[in-house]
Amino acid sequence: MSDIPALTESDAVSAPRYREIHDALRAKIVSGAWPPGFKLPSEPELARSFDCARMTVGKALTALADKGFITRRRRAGTRVNSPRPQESVLEIHDIEAEVRTAGHDYRYRCLTRECRPATASDASALNVPIGTPVLEITGLHCADGRPHALEERLINLQAVPDARRERFSKVSPGGWLLSRIPWTEAEHQISALNANSPMAQRLQITRHKACLCIERRTWHQGQRITYVRLIYPCDHHRLVARFQHGSP
Amino acid sequence: MSDIPALTESDAVSAPRYREIHDALRAKIVSGAWPPGFKLPSEPELARSFDCARMTVGKALTALADKGFITRRRRAGTRVNSPRPQESVLEIHDIEAEVRTAGHDYRYRCLTRECRPATASDASALNVPIGTPVLEITGLHCADGRPHALEERLINLQAVPDARRERFSKVSPGGWLLSRIPWTEAEHQISALNANSPMAQRLQITRHKACLCIERRTWHQGQRITYVRLIYPCDHHRLVARFQHGSP
DNA sequence: CTTCCAGATATGTCTAGACAAATCATATCA
DNA sequence: TGATATGATTTGTCTAGACATATCTGGAAG
Numbered sequence: 001m002s003d004i005p006a007l008t009e010s011d012a013v014s015a016p017r018y019r020e021i022h023d024a025l026r027a028k029i030v031s032g033a034w035p036p037g038f039k040l041p042s043e044p045e046l047a048r049s050f051d052c053a054r055m056t057v058g059k060a061l062t063a064l065a066d067k068g069f070i071t072r073r074r075r076a077g078t079r080v081n082s083p084r085p086q087e088s089v090l091e092i093h094d095i096e097a098e099v100r101t102a103g104h105d106y107r108y109r110c111l112t113r114e115c116r117p118a119t120a121s122d123a124s125a126l127n128v129p130i131g132t133p134v135l136e137i138t139g140l141h142c143a144d145g146r147p148h149a150l151e152e153r154l155i156n157l158q159a160v161p162d163a164r165r166e167r168f169s170k171v172s173p174g175g176w177l178l179s180r181i182p183w184t185e186a187e188h189q190i191s192a193l194n195a196n197s198p199m200a201q202r203l204q205i206t207r208h209k210a211c212l213c214i215e216r217r218t219w220h221q222g223q224r225i226t227y228v229r230l231i232y233p234c235d236h237h238r239l240v241a242r243f244q245h246g247s248p
Numbered sequence: 249m250s251d252i253p254a255l256t257e258s259d260a261v262s263a264p265r266y267r268e269i270h271d272a273l274r275a276k277i278v279s280g281a282w283p284p285g286f287k288l289p290s291e292p293e294l295a296r297s298f299d300c301a302r303m304t305v306g307k308a309l310t311a312l313a314d315k316g317f318i319t320r321r322r323r324a325g326t327r328v329n330s331p332r333p334q335e336s337v338l339e340i341h342d343i344e345a346e347v348r349t350a351g352h353d354y355r356y357r358c359l360t361r362e363c364r365p366a367t368a369s370d371a372s373a374l375n376v377p378i379g380t381p382v383l384e385i386t387g388l389h390c391a392d393g394r395p396h397a398l399e400e401r402l403i404n405l406q407a408v409p410d411a412r413r414e415r416f417s418k419v420s421p422g423g424w425l426l427s428r429i430p431w432t433e434a435e436h437q438i439s440a441l442n443a444n445s446p447m448a449q450r451l452q453i454t455r456h457k458a459c460l461c462i463e464r465r466t467w468h469q470g471q472r473i474t475y476v477r478l479i480y481p482c483d484h485h486r487l488v489a490r491f492q493h494g495s496p
Numbered sequence: 497c498t499t500c501c502a503g504a505t506a507t508g509t510c511t512a513g514a515c516a517a518a519t520c521a522t523a524t525c526a
Numbered sequence: 527t528g529a530t531a532t533g534a535t536t537t538g539t540c541t542a543g544a545c546a547t548a549t550c551t552g553g554a555a556g
Contacts, residue, residue: 016509042536053511058537066314074537075519090338090436090489188338191486192440192460210458210482212440234458238439241338264539290506301541306507322507323549 021050022060029069029080040070040078090241092188092214095141095149095230096175104143108172111138111202115157115164125217125227126156133157135164137173140202147203150231159223177218177226185219190239195231203233210234269298270308277317277328288318288326338489340436340462343389343397343478344423352391356420359386359450363405363412373465373475374404381405383412385421388450395451398479407471425466425474433467438487443479451481458482 015023028034041049046057061078064070072078099106116122117131126134135155141148153173155163160181168176191213200207212232218225263271276282289297294305309326312318320326347354364370365379374382383403389396401421403411408429416424439461448455460480466473 018509044536053513054537055512056510058539059509061537072537073519074517075535077536092489188489189486190438190460190489192458192480192482194442194456194458194482208442208456208458210440210442210456212438232440234440234442238437241340241436241438266539292506301543302507303542304540306509307539309507320507321549322547323505325506 017052018056018059021057022063025064034080036080036082038080090239099143099148107142108170109140110169111140113137113168122154126154127224128156137168148236150199150202151228153226153228155226156224159225181220181225183218183220187217189215199231205233212237265300266304266307269305270311273312282328284328284330286328338487347391347396355390356418357388358417359388361385361416370402374402375472376404385416396484398447398451399476401474401476403474404472407473429468429473431466431468435465437463447479453481460485
């Protein structure tokens with residue numbers, strides 16, 4: 001027989017001190033007792049009032065700052081932030097993984113491929129000077145042989161010169177790039193659009209059908225790597241984002 | 249004249265030690281030198297090899313664990329995680345704030361309002377038993393008098409009984425709820441759809457026009473509060489998500 | 497062979513103190 | 527008055543050590 005008592009959330013083994021402090025301070029903020037702009041007591045004062053070392057309150061404050069509740073500045077002290085817009089964590093999956101986990105067969109097919117000096121629109125999409133060598137690729141992601149998503153991509157050849165030698169006929173440029181140059185920064189824009197004729201033809205859908213459009217720009221160490229536009233027919237895809245604030 | 253030297257990213261004032269360690273370890277991981285499942289050296293070993301105190305490597309490891317690169321377990325040690333799907337932080341703004349910050353005049357108008365026992369579809373949207381009292385509201389968010397977004401909402405009256413007495417004729421239920429019951433958990437689904445006739449009529453757009461559809465489910469302490477579907481004509485809205493992994 | 501207990505080891509938390517760096521407030525000088 | 531030096535305050539980082547807690551390993555007991 002085990003002597004370990006049953007644990008419920010409410011009677012956890014006693015949270016660590018820094019979490020107690022973190023939660024106490026957060027309660028002051030979310031309840032409105034400490035409104036935006038309010039200056040918190042200094043670390044030494046908090047340490048005295050919580051009867052612990054400064055490092056311990058510091059740990060709690062750092063966590064609150066990481067979560068965006070407060071801003072800390074040397075000498076100026078710590079202040080409560082204005083509430084930020086709702087944030088959700090959006091998981092943007094690799095298309096191949098996404099298709100395969102849904103239990104379908106995945107295939108990629110290249111439609112067009114062209115190396116050229118950047119036009120004005122290429123330049124603005126990649127944020128490079130006009131004339132910089134770029135590679136434009138359009139391809140189709142298929143699930144069980146049926147078109148799943150259309151990909152239109154620009155690659156900055158200055159950042160990824162190897163791409164010039166790759167045909168991308170069967171291998172999707174997304175995975176190829178990811179394995180070569182891990183991105184450090186990404187920006188996504190999500191919008192809706194009506195399929196135009198070439199899109200509709202390639203995706204085998206009717207013209208004007210609503211599509212989800214995901215544009216992604218990727219950086220590596222500040223340098224723009226690639227710009228990609230993915231077009232999903234509306235019944236093929238939806239994005240899910242979840243957010244939890246409070247407990248952790 | 250200021251003697252402060254110009255700072256470029258490359259010549260920052262010398263990063264704190266724990267960040268150097270953090271970056272060094274992350275480099276091992278993202279480069280693949282330490283593959284998923286790899287067991288890292290123990291804290292004391294790392295402290296020796298980086299010639300610093302254990303707390304300093306601990307800080308770096310904690311940060312890496314928070315970001316999902318590694319998993320740490322007592323006695324079992326620290327291991328590299330399998331790569332997670334790309335994640336982006338998606339900011340989902342309050343519509344009113346969004347319209348106003350764009351410099352437009354904002355107005356909300358209620359279209360329909362009905363209290364009823366939950367039908368089967370209400371029940372699945374709110375995850376409550378059939379027959380639970382719910383409030384259904386449809387309304388229109390307008391910018392400068394023109395339709396901006398259509399809102400279809402269900403409110404769980406068991407969780408928010410006060411809503412029964414509120415007419416919501418001019419005040420948007422989103423803000424009303426938010427000020428009353430702060431959510432602790434939210435899930436968003438983003439998809440595209442073609443406007444059907446009633447949508448098109450209410451939004452004053454042509455039928456079949458592509459719209460961005462954002463569905464949101466909100467919880468408070470595990471209890472489902474509300475389900476809302478927002479329909480934006482495609483040229484009215486796009487979502488932006490940013491993600492940076494690495495530096496912070 | 498299985499079960500159980502006792503180390504050994506790795507992380508988790510905490511402390512008290514130290515110095516560094518940023519910034520605010522004040523006093524001083526031109 | 528206005529610019530500048532000075533000091534005080536607050537956060538940022540780091541250390542060396544301590545004890546707590548979880549978990550793995552191997553050996554002893556049944």
